[in-house]
Structure formats: C-alpha cells, structure tokens
Amino acid sequence: MTGPRLALPATLSDTFSVSEARACGVDRGRLRAGDVESMFRGAYARAGSVPSEEDEGGGVLHPRERWRRRQLHRADAYRRIMLSHVFFSGRTAAAICDLPVPPRPTDDIEVACVVPGQAPRVRGVLSARVREHLVSTTTHRGFRVTSPPSTWVMLAADLALPDLVALGDAVIRRPRIAGTSRLERQPFATLEDLHAEIDRGRRPGLAAARRALPVLSPHSASAPESHLRLRLREWGLPYPALDVDVRDASGRLLGCTEIAYPEFRVAFEYEGDHHRVSRAQWDRDIEKAREYTAARWITVRVTARLLYATPERLRGIAEATLRSRDWSGGGS
Incomplete structure (x- = not known):
C-alpha cells in the first residue's frame, strides 16, 4: 500500500527544473503527483503557484494583467531550463519589464537567440533568431531579455500604432514625484536611444517605428x-x-x-x-x-x-x- 505523499521541500522554489528538484531530494516519480504542474519539458511549478485571477482587493484582474502575470510565471519556469544563448523577447520581454502590450491570444512565451545560434523548439515557446547587430539584451530582475529599446523596435511590425506609441511612451517614461522635479526612477531609455535602435539596420516594422517616434512622450503614465x-x-x-x-x-x-x-x-x-x-x-x-x-x-x-x-x-x-x-x- 502506498504511503502518504511527502510535501515538496520548502527549499524548492515555486518553479523549478528537474535538476533543482533532485538537488532537494525530489525524484522524478514525485513530479507526477497532482500538486506539481509540468510547464515545459524539464521545468515544473507547484500547482498552487499559478497566478490568481483576483487582485489584492478581491476584484477580478483586468485581462491584460492576468495575461502578464501568467507570462511571468511561465517565463520563470522556462528560465530554469533556458540555454545560455537564448533570451526572452517580444511581448514576453515587455511583460517581464512591466511594459504595456496587448496580450497574445495564447500564453505561449517568446524567446530569441542571435544568429547562428539554434532557436529552441519547445511546445509553448515561440522562438526566433536575430542578427547580432540588430538587437541588444539586458538582465531585468534575473531574466535575460531584449533591452526595452530593442523590444520596442522588434514589436513595431506586430502592434497597431496606438499600442506602439503606448509601449514607446512607457520605455522613455520619466515618472515624476508630483509637485517636484524629482523622478521615482530613471527611465528605461531615452528618445535618442530609440532613434539609435532604429538606426541599427533594416528589419520589419521600421516604417511604423518611425511614424510613432514624433508623437512619443516621456510624460505619459499608462x-x-x-x-x-x-x-x-x-x-x-x-x-x-x-x-x-x-x-x-x-x-x-x-x-x-x-x-x-x-x-x-x-x-x-x-x-x-x-x-x-x-x-x-x-x-x-x-x-x-x-x-x-x-x-x-x-x-x-x-x-x-x-x-x-x-x-x-x-x-x-x-x-x-x-x-x-x-x-x-x-x-x-
């Protein structure tokens, strides 16, 4: 007769890889239990760690915020198994940096790598390859992502002009403390940075990015x-x-x-x-x-x-x- 299931160790994060589970004494058989969710091949999550659809006050979250939180949860799981030459890109990179983008109709996450690297082929992951001179990357809260200027230009072919402007506004936003000239934080980038990003070279969406540039503002809050x-x-x-x-x-x-x-x-x-x-x-x-x-x-x-x-x-x-x-x- 099978004994009671042991609880997952407290030292194991909400999302984890097979190797991380093994290091905490959890074998593969335990990962098939109902309190563990398979996120990607080799990456798992505690079943109770799936983001709630309610906000802190008990109300229903806006669909965009629900999607953003799911993206963060899935990206956190995927980074446990992500190869070193791969980085988050597109709408997933925007979600990680809390930049506004319309959600995709699915929860698939977006990643990319630099040519000639091999883009991963994983269910639930949309992957792409980009030439090195056309992209810059950074680390945000432990995630390897395209830089906000690169994210903006790379999404230019994908977004309607109002959404591209909203994204650009957020990238260059200078959040000011009311009544003062002091900033709450430094902007992700400047308008000049976006100009420089456009000048990296030809790619889809440049015409849309150039149309958006003149109407961007660092003073829009949402x-x-x-x-x-x-x-x-x-x-x-x-x-x-x-x-x-x-x-x-x-x-x-x-x-x-x-x-x-x-x-x-x-x-x-x-x-x-x-x-x-x-x-x-x-x-x-x-x-x-x-x-x-x-x-x-x-x-x-x-x-x-x-x-x-x-x-x-x-x-x-x-x-x-x-x-x-x-x-x-x-x-x-």
Whole structure:
C-alpha cells in the first residue's frame, strides 16, 4: 500500500527544473503527483503557484494583467531550463519589464537567440533568431531579455500604432514625484536611444517605428493615457499638456493630472480599475475632484468604455467641455 505523499521541500522554489528538484531530494516519480504542474519539458511549478485571477482587493484582474502575470510565471519556469544563448523577447520581454502590450491570444512565451545560434523548439515557446547587430539584451530582475529599446523596435511590425506609441511612451517614461522635479526612477531609455535602435539596420516594422517616434512622450503614465492623447490629437483638439501639477490660487498642490489644458482649466482623468477597487484611491479621487472644482477646474472622467467602446461620445464631451471654457474649435 502506498504511503502518504511527502510535501515538496520548502527549499524548492515555486518553479523549478528537474535538476533543482533532485538537488532537494525530489525524484522524478514525485513530479507526477497532482500538486506539481509540468510547464515545459524539464521545468515544473507547484500547482498552487499559478497566478490568481483576483487582485489584492478581491476584484477580478483586468485581462491584460492576468495575461502578464501568467507570462511571468511561465517565463520563470522556462528560465530554469533556458540555454545560455537564448533570451526572452517580444511581448514576453515587455511583460517581464512591466511594459504595456496587448496580450497574445495564447500564453505561449517568446524567446530569441542571435544568429547562428539554434532557436529552441519547445511546445509553448515561440522562438526566433536575430542578427547580432540588430538587437541588444539586458538582465531585468534575473531574466535575460531584449533591452526595452530593442523590444520596442522588434514589436513595431506586430502592434497597431496606438499600442506602439503606448509601449514607446512607457520605455522613455520619466515618472515624476508630483509637485517636484524629482523622478521615482530613471527611465528605461531615452528618445535618442530609440532613434539609435532604429538606426541599427533594416528589419520589419521600421516604417511604423518611425511614424510613432514624433508623437512619443516621456510624460505619459499608462497605455490608456497614451491612447487618449492620440485620440485628442486625431479629433483636432488642442494638444494637451502632460503630467501637470494643479495648484490653487495660493500655490497649494491639489494633485497631478496626466492630461490637461491648463489655459482652460480642464483636466482629463482616466479611471482605471484600481480607481474602482482601491478604497484609498477612490477616496483620493473624490477629494481631488472636489478640490479641482473649488479651484474652478473642470474634470472629465474617462472610463475604458468611453475611450474604447464609445469614442465619439467622448469626443463630444471633450469638445463641449473645452468650448465651455472659450475654446474656439480651431485646434493648435
């Protein structure tokens, strides 16, 4: 009669290779148990380590965030068996660096290697080969990945222009502490770095990358805010200011708004899921709106539905709001 199954050793990570399991005293037979999931040939994960589909507040995660977390989980398993000449690339590299990209319809991860190396042929892994002069790599949180500038250019042939702009914005973003000129962290790269990446040589997507470059900004905080900025431009509205500190008549900081028209005292606030599920964020949003109103600012609150499902309705709201503040409708 078979005895009780021994628990996996605490020294074994959530994801692990066969050799790592053996080093902890776990044999191959134990890896066939129900509490172990086979991720790739030779790479496993504890069954309970699969990312939850709920956020920290118990709400359902946005599909993009669910996909990103699964990518990280699968990449963490794959790196246990990844050959030294291989690195993560494409949307997987973007996910590892927490850069915004639309998810693939599957959870396959993307890797690449430099010619003449052999690209791996593994189920669940999309692999490619690239010439050495067309790519740069780095290490991010223990993962070997294409550098953010290389990731941006390599995805240029794959992404629609708004998503390519959002990705580029995130690569060069300079996250500023509100009310100051200090940065929370240094940007991944500069606009000049992206220019240099394009100049490495011919490859698919260069025309799209060149179209995106002139409209990139280091002051956009999220993909929806990048998309909203492009919509305002498309509709012929004045070009907005980005990352704006809003102050009252005495100079007291009321808040920071990512997209605003200071000359008209109009602020556009994108309401992502965290604004809904975080009580602290919700309370702060209400207080911020109250203080903006007291300072004679108008706040246009933009939801995902307005921006993506009913953009013409949003356009009407934006135009009417600016006209209420004496915008002539002539653009800028």
